[in-house]
Amino acid sequence: MKWKRELHKANHTTMIESYAYENFEGILTSALEKKLLEKGVALAPLSQEEIWKKISEDDANVIDGLVQLIETVINLMKSNRYDIAEMKCRNAAAYNLADVAYLLDVISPIWDRYNDHLSENDEIDFNDMINLATDYVLDGKYKNKYKMVIVDEYQDISRARYELLKAMRDSYDYDLFCVGDDWQSIYRFVGSDIGYIQNFSKHWGASEISRIETTYRFPQRLIDISSEFIMRNPMQLSKSIRGLSRTDKYVLGEVQGYNEKYA
Helix, strand or coil: CHHHHHHHHHCCCCCCCCCHHHHHCCCHHHHHHHHHHHCCCCCCCCCHHHHHHHHHHHCHHHHHHHHHHHHHHHHHHHHCCCCHHHHHHHHHHHHCCHHHHHHHHHHHHHHHHHHHHHHHCCCCCHHHHHHHHHHHHHCCCCCCCCCEEEECCHHHCEHHHHHHHHHHHHHCCCEEEECCCHHHCCCHHHCECCHHHHCHHHHHCCCCCCCCCECCCCCHHHHHHHHHHHCCCCCCCCCCCECCCCCCCCCCCCCCCCCCCCC
Protein backbone atom coordinates (compact mmCIF):
# COMPACT_ATOMS: atom_id res chain seq x y z
CA MET A 1 0.00 0.00 0.00
CA LYS A 2 2.79 2.37 0.92
CA TRP A 3 4.65 1.63 -2.33
CA LYS A 4 1.54 2.21 -4.45
CA ARG A 5 0.76 5.50 -2.75
CA GLU A 6 4.33 6.74 -3.24
CA LEU A 7 4.32 5.59 -6.88
CA HIS A 8 1.17 7.53 -7.73
CA LYS A 9 2.41 10.56 -5.81
CA ALA A 10 5.70 10.54 -7.69
CA ASN A 11 3.96 10.28 -11.08
CA HIS A 12 1.22 12.78 -10.22
CA THR A 13 -1.49 10.20 -10.93
CA THR A 14 -4.69 9.58 -9.04
CA MET A 15 -5.14 6.45 -6.95
CA ILE A 16 -8.53 5.48 -5.58
CA GLU A 17 -8.41 2.98 -2.75
CA SER A 18 -11.03 0.40 -1.83
CA TYR A 19 -10.96 -2.11 1.02
CA ALA A 20 -12.01 -5.70 1.64
CA TYR A 21 -14.22 -4.69 4.57
CA GLU A 22 -16.31 -2.56 2.18
CA ASN A 23 -17.15 -5.72 0.27
CA PHE A 24 -17.91 -7.63 3.47
CA GLU A 25 -20.24 -4.85 4.62
CA GLY A 26 -21.95 -4.63 1.22
CA ILE A 27 -20.90 -1.04 0.50
CA LEU A 28 -18.08 -1.62 -1.99
CA THR A 29 -20.03 -0.51 -5.07
CA SER A 30 -21.63 2.55 -3.48
CA ALA A 31 -18.36 3.61 -1.82
CA LEU A 32 -16.42 3.24 -5.09
CA GLU A 33 -19.06 5.23 -6.95
CA LYS A 34 -18.79 8.05 -4.43
CA LYS A 35 -14.99 8.12 -4.67
CA LEU A 36 -15.08 8.17 -8.49
CA LEU A 37 -17.60 11.00 -8.57
CA GLU A 38 -15.51 13.01 -6.12
CA LYS A 39 -12.62 12.73 -8.61
CA GLY A 40 -14.81 13.93 -11.48
CA VAL A 41 -15.19 10.57 -13.21
CA ALA A 42 -18.31 10.41 -15.41
CA LEU A 43 -20.32 7.24 -14.85
CA ALA A 44 -22.43 5.60 -17.56
CA PRO A 45 -24.18 2.61 -15.97
CA LEU A 46 -25.39 -0.17 -18.26
CA SER A 47 -29.06 -1.07 -18.29
CA GLN A 48 -30.16 -4.36 -16.75
CA GLU A 49 -30.69 -5.77 -20.25
CA GLU A 50 -27.17 -4.79 -21.32
CA ILE A 51 -25.66 -6.25 -18.17
CA TRP A 52 -27.47 -9.56 -18.56
CA LYS A 53 -26.56 -9.80 -22.25
CA LYS A 54 -22.88 -9.20 -21.47
CA ILE A 55 -22.89 -11.73 -18.66
CA SER A 56 -24.69 -14.45 -20.60
CA GLU A 57 -22.62 -14.01 -23.76
CA ASP A 58 -19.15 -13.23 -22.47
CA ASP A 59 -18.61 -14.82 -19.10
CA ALA A 60 -20.09 -18.14 -18.03
CA ASN A 61 -18.05 -17.94 -14.81
CA VAL A 62 -20.16 -14.99 -13.68
CA ILE A 63 -23.30 -17.08 -14.10
CA ASP A 64 -21.72 -19.88 -12.08
CA GLY A 65 -20.73 -17.37 -9.41
CA LEU A 66 -24.27 -15.99 -9.25
CA VAL A 67 -25.69 -19.49 -8.90
CA GLN A 68 -23.26 -20.25 -6.07
CA LEU A 69 -24.15 -16.98 -4.34
CA ILE A 70 -27.88 -17.71 -4.53
CA GLU A 71 -27.29 -21.26 -3.30
CA THR A 72 -25.26 -19.94 -0.33
CA VAL A 73 -27.90 -17.37 0.66
CA ILE A 74 -30.75 -19.91 0.46
CA ASN A 75 -28.72 -22.38 2.50
CA LEU A 76 -28.04 -19.76 5.19
CA MET A 77 -31.68 -18.68 5.26
CA LYS A 78 -32.96 -22.20 5.76
CA SER A 79 -30.28 -22.97 8.34
CA ASN A 80 -31.41 -19.94 10.39
CA ARG A 81 -35.13 -20.42 9.64
CA TYR A 82 -35.46 -17.09 7.86
CA ASP A 83 -37.65 -16.31 4.89
CA ILE A 84 -37.38 -13.47 2.37
CA ALA A 85 -39.59 -11.15 4.42
CA GLU A 86 -37.46 -11.71 7.53
CA MET A 87 -34.26 -11.09 5.58
CA LYS A 88 -35.60 -7.83 4.17
CA CYS A 89 -36.66 -6.66 7.63
CA ARG A 90 -33.25 -7.49 9.08
CA ASN A 91 -31.44 -5.68 6.28
CA ALA A 92 -33.66 -2.61 6.66
CA ALA A 93 -33.24 -2.52 10.42
CA ALA A 94 -29.51 -3.23 10.69
CA TYR A 95 -27.83 -2.20 7.43
CA ASN A 96 -30.32 -0.94 4.83
CA LEU A 97 -27.88 -1.90 2.06
CA ALA A 98 -29.14 -1.46 -1.49
CA ASP A 99 -26.99 -4.34 -2.80
CA VAL A 100 -28.56 -6.74 -0.29
CA ALA A 101 -32.06 -5.53 -1.16
CA TYR A 102 -31.39 -6.09 -4.88
CA LEU A 103 -30.04 -9.57 -4.20
CA LEU A 104 -33.08 -10.52 -2.14
CA ASP A 105 -35.36 -9.35 -4.97
CA VAL A 106 -33.45 -11.63 -7.35
CA ILE A 107 -33.58 -14.58 -4.97
CA SER A 108 -37.24 -14.20 -3.96
CA PRO A 109 -38.87 -16.02 -6.93
CA ILE A 110 -36.14 -18.71 -6.84
CA TRP A 111 -36.73 -19.21 -3.12
CA ASP A 112 -40.48 -19.61 -3.67
CA ARG A 113 -40.05 -22.04 -6.57
CA TYR A 114 -37.45 -24.10 -4.74
CA ASN A 115 -39.66 -24.60 -1.70
CA ASP A 116 -42.69 -25.30 -3.90
CA HIS A 117 -40.65 -27.95 -5.74
CA LEU A 118 -39.75 -29.67 -2.48
CA SER A 119 -43.36 -29.61 -1.31
CA GLU A 120 -44.78 -30.83 -4.62
CA ASN A 121 -42.38 -33.79 -4.68
CA ASP A 122 -42.69 -34.58 -0.97
CA GLU A 123 -38.98 -33.92 -0.50
CA ILE A 124 -36.78 -32.16 2.06
CA ASP A 125 -33.25 -30.85 1.90
CA PHE A 126 -30.52 -31.18 4.53
CA ASN A 127 -31.53 -28.04 6.44
CA ASP A 128 -35.15 -29.21 6.49
CA MET A 129 -33.97 -32.51 7.94
CA ILE A 130 -32.19 -30.78 10.83
CA ASN A 131 -35.04 -28.34 11.47
CA LEU A 132 -37.73 -31.03 11.33
CA ALA A 133 -35.73 -33.19 13.73
CA THR A 134 -35.65 -30.27 16.17
CA ASP A 135 -39.40 -29.77 15.80
CA TYR A 136 -40.05 -33.47 16.49
CA VAL A 137 -38.04 -33.25 19.70
CA LEU A 138 -39.78 -30.04 20.83
CA ASP A 139 -43.21 -31.50 20.02
CA GLY A 140 -42.46 -34.67 21.96
CA LYS A 141 -42.58 -36.90 18.87
CA TYR A 142 -39.06 -38.10 19.55
CA LYS A 143 -37.85 -39.12 23.00
CA ASN A 144 -34.12 -38.65 23.48
CA LYS A 145 -32.45 -41.35 25.56
CA TYR A 146 -28.79 -40.53 25.00
CA LYS A 147 -26.64 -40.31 28.13
CA MET A 148 -23.54 -38.99 26.35
CA VAL A 149 -23.13 -37.01 23.11
CA ILE A 150 -19.84 -36.23 21.38
CA VAL A 151 -19.60 -33.43 18.78
CA ASP A 152 -16.51 -33.28 16.58
CA GLU A 153 -15.45 -30.17 14.63
CA TYR A 154 -17.62 -28.13 16.99
CA GLN A 155 -16.25 -24.83 15.62
CA ASP A 156 -18.35 -25.44 12.50
CA ILE A 157 -21.68 -25.88 14.28
CA SER A 158 -24.60 -23.88 12.90
CA ARG A 159 -27.65 -22.44 14.61
CA ALA A 160 -29.82 -25.30 13.32
CA ARG A 161 -27.49 -27.98 14.67
CA TYR A 162 -27.11 -26.17 17.97
CA GLU A 163 -30.89 -25.94 18.40
CA LEU A 164 -31.25 -29.67 17.70
CA LEU A 165 -28.63 -30.55 20.32
CA LYS A 166 -30.18 -28.13 22.82
CA ALA A 167 -33.71 -29.42 22.27
CA MET A 168 -32.48 -32.98 22.85
CA ARG A 169 -30.61 -31.98 26.01
CA ASP A 170 -33.55 -29.97 27.36
CA SER A 171 -35.86 -32.95 26.89
CA TYR A 172 -33.46 -35.44 28.48
CA ASP A 173 -30.17 -34.22 29.96
CA TYR A 174 -26.94 -35.77 28.73
CA ASP A 175 -23.21 -35.26 29.16
CA LEU A 176 -21.87 -33.21 26.25
CA PHE A 177 -18.28 -33.47 24.99
CA CYS A 178 -17.24 -31.18 22.15
CA VAL A 179 -13.98 -31.09 20.20
CA GLY A 180 -13.18 -27.98 18.19
CA ASP A 181 -10.77 -25.17 17.42
CA ASP A 182 -11.98 -21.62 16.75
CA TRP A 183 -8.78 -21.01 14.74
CA GLN A 184 -10.09 -23.53 12.18
CA SER A 185 -13.59 -22.11 11.73
CA ILE A 186 -13.92 -21.68 7.94
CA TYR A 187 -17.51 -22.63 7.12
CA ARG A 188 -19.44 -19.43 7.82
CA PHE A 189 -20.73 -19.50 4.24
CA VAL A 190 -22.72 -22.66 5.00
CA GLY A 191 -24.06 -21.45 8.34
CA SER A 192 -21.42 -22.17 10.97
CA ASP A 193 -21.37 -19.65 13.83
CA ILE A 194 -18.07 -19.24 15.65
CA GLY A 195 -19.92 -17.71 18.61
CA TYR A 196 -21.03 -21.16 19.74
CA ILE A 197 -17.43 -22.13 20.54
CA GLN A 198 -16.20 -18.70 21.64
CA ASN A 199 -19.06 -18.43 24.16
CA PHE A 200 -19.41 -22.12 24.95
CA SER A 201 -20.43 -21.76 28.62
CA LYS A 202 -23.04 -19.15 27.72
CA HIS A 203 -24.82 -21.68 25.52
CA TRP A 204 -24.27 -24.85 27.56
CA GLY A 205 -23.72 -23.76 31.15
CA ALA A 206 -20.79 -24.54 33.44
CA SER A 207 -18.12 -26.35 31.46
CA GLU A 208 -14.62 -27.72 31.78
CA ILE A 209 -12.10 -26.92 29.04
CA SER A 210 -9.22 -29.27 28.23
CA ARG A 211 -6.61 -27.83 25.88
CA ILE A 212 -4.53 -29.71 23.31
CA GLU A 213 -1.70 -27.29 22.58
CA THR A 214 0.96 -29.57 21.13
CA THR A 215 0.87 -30.23 17.39
CA TYR A 216 2.84 -32.80 15.45
CA ARG A 217 2.11 -31.25 12.06
CA PHE A 218 4.34 -28.17 12.00
CA PRO A 219 7.72 -26.96 13.26
CA GLN A 220 7.65 -24.31 15.96
CA ARG A 221 8.71 -21.50 13.64
CA LEU A 222 5.72 -21.95 11.35
CA ILE A 223 3.47 -22.07 14.42
CA ASP A 224 4.97 -18.80 15.68
CA ILE A 225 4.34 -17.09 12.32
CA SER A 226 0.77 -18.33 11.90
CA SER A 227 -0.16 -17.78 15.55
CA GLU A 228 1.07 -14.18 15.50
CA PHE A 229 -1.07 -13.55 12.41
CA ILE A 230 -4.21 -15.26 13.75
CA MET A 231 -4.04 -13.53 17.12
CA ARG A 232 -4.26 -10.12 15.47
CA ASN A 233 -7.99 -10.85 15.56
CA PRO A 234 -8.99 -9.99 19.15
CA MET A 235 -12.01 -12.31 18.92
CA GLN A 236 -9.85 -15.45 18.63
CA LEU A 237 -9.37 -17.52 21.76
CA SER A 238 -5.81 -17.25 23.03
CA LYS A 239 -3.62 -20.34 22.68
CA SER A 240 0.02 -21.22 23.28
CA ILE A 241 0.79 -23.81 20.61
CA ARG A 242 3.93 -25.95 20.79
CA GLY A 243 5.49 -27.72 17.81
CA LEU A 244 8.02 -30.47 17.31
CA SER A 245 11.16 -28.39 17.31
CA ARG A 246 12.64 -24.96 16.83
CA THR A 247 14.34 -25.45 13.48
CA ASP A 248 16.44 -22.65 11.98
CA LYS A 249 15.55 -23.70 8.43
CA TYR A 250 13.09 -21.78 6.30
CA VAL A 251 9.63 -23.15 7.02
CA LEU A 252 8.15 -22.20 3.64
CA GLY A 253 11.04 -23.30 1.44
CA GLU A 254 14.52 -22.11 0.57
CA VAL A 255 14.76 -18.85 -1.37
CA GLN A 256 17.96 -18.01 -3.23
CA GLY A 257 19.46 -14.72 -2.13
CA TYR A 258 16.58 -14.00 0.23
CA ASN A 259 17.42 -12.94 3.74
CA GLU A 260 14.16 -11.79 5.33
CA LYS A 261 13.20 -12.76 8.85
CA TYR A 262 10.66 -15.26 7.52
CA ALA A 263 10.71 -16.85 4.08
